[in-house]
Amino acid sequence: MVQGLDGLGYRGKTVVVTGGASGMGEAVARILGELGALVHIVDIQAPKVPHAGFHACDLSDFAQVRATAEALKALAPIDFLFPCAGLPPHVKGALYCMRVNYIGTRLLVEQLVPSLADGAGIALISSDAAMGWQKNLAQSLEMLAISDPDEALAWVEADPAKRLRDGYTTSKEMLVVWVQNAAVALGNSRRIRFNAIGPCPTKTAFMEQSADVLSQEFLDSWPYPSLGRIATAEDQAWPLILLNSPLNGAVTGSFLYTDQGFASGVMTGAIDPSFMMGSQKK
Numbered sequence: 001m002v003q004g005l006d007g008l009g010y011r012g013k014t015v016v017v018t019g020g021a022s023g024m025g026e027a028v029a030r031i032l033g034e035l036g037a038l039v040h041i042v043d044i045q046a047p048k049v050p051h052a053g054f055h056a057c058d059l060s061d062f063a064q065v066r067a068t069a070e071a072l073k074a075l076a077p078i079d080f081l082f083p084c085a086g087l088p089p090h091v092k093g094a095l096y097c098m099r100v101n102y103i104g105t106r107l108l109v110e111q112l113v114p115s116l117a118d119g120a121g122i123a124l125i126s127s128d129a130a131m132g133w134q135k136n137l138a139q140s141l142e143m144l145a146i147s148d149p150d151e152a153l154a155w156v157e158a159d160p161a162k163r164l165r166d167g168y169t170t171s172k173e174m175l176v177v178w179v180q181n182a183a184v185a186l187g188n189s190r191r192i193r194f195n196a197i198g199p200c201p202t203k204t205a206f207m208e209q210s211a212d213v214l215s216q217e218f219l220d221s222w223p224y225p226s227l228g229r230i231a232t233a234e235d236q237a238w239p240l241i242l243l244n245s246p247l248n249g250a251v252t253g254s255f256l257y258t259d260q261g262f263a264s265g266v267m268t269g270a271i272d273p274s275f276m277m278g279s280q281k282k
């Protein structure tokens with residue numbers, strides 16, 4: 001019988017949350033702490049929520065990522081990873097965005113896999129922006145085959161018009177393709193589950209940073225069928241926590257839209273995406 005929220009399986013467990021200093025990652029870290037987990041946060045800024053450990057790390061800096069992974073190995077076995085860190089492209093440019101959102105994040109996760117418990121869970125944050133991942137799959141698989149971060153960066157820089165674009169959409173598509181592909185080997189070898197969520201616009205510092213480029217009219221015209229309002233960080237933290245729970249033993253390699261029905265509505269014609277045409281501020 002499931003024993004209340006302890007049934008989710010986080011009490012006494014060791015978890016690592018990237019991006020745990022703000023927004024969705026902060027909400028994940030706070031809720032996991034309340035569920036009795038030992039929460040270790042990796043972020044470029046210091047966390048405000050209670051935590052068992054904090055590792056300052058810029059995920060765009062691969063030497064820092066390797067050093068952080070080395071330090072986190074002392075926690076082994078780690079039970080759950082929540083890679084939540086990420087940023088929009090216009091803050092520090094498309095390439096920096098790709099380095100943080102995909103290349104540095106993947107490096108950290110891959111460095112930590114040997115330190116994960118058998119049966120561990122990894123749940124990360126992609127985006128609704130990745131909903132076109134299928135049409136770029138061939139190119140994404142090419143990039144996925146490059147595990148060395150510097151080589152991956154060089155590959156992107158060799159054809160930025162195709163391989164980088166805005167740096168955000170591509171990085172989020174890469175996360176989706178990586179999760180769906182790597183879940184099989186992680187499951188077969190270690191029973192580790194690997195999943196992703198795809199949020200719609202959510203009220204966090206990320207959206208405040210985007211206010212310079214996204215018009216308010218665009219955000220106001222976004223359809224929010226399930227909540228009737230823009231999502232909060234907590235609205236995204238819960239599906240991530242539920243997805244990574246051992247109760248979901250049969251769920252891996254999944255990309256779960258946590259977008260209030262936006263992607264499915266657009267794909268089936270229930271939502272007309274033409275309102276997005278005027279999304280950018282002039």
Ligand SMILES: NC(=O)c1ccc[n+]([C@@H]2O[C@H](COP(=O)([O-])OP(=O)(O)OC[C@H]3O[C@@H](n4cnc5c(N)ncnc54)[C@H](O)[C@@H]3O)[C@@H](O)[C@H]2O)c1
Pocket residue numbers: 018019020021022023024025042043044045057058059060084085086087088100125126127128198199200201202203204205206207233
């Ligand atoms: N807010 C949205 O509308 C939205 C929508 C879809 C997806 N997302 C994704 O959700 C995730 C969480 O974002 P959020 O909305 O909570 O924003 P946020 O800005 O509140 O949180 C992002 C966190 O990532 C950290 N971070 C940024 N750059 C970093 C770096 N170089 N190294 C280490 N940490 C770094 C930040 O310090 C911050 O704590 C991101 O991956 C973002 O792409 C956000």
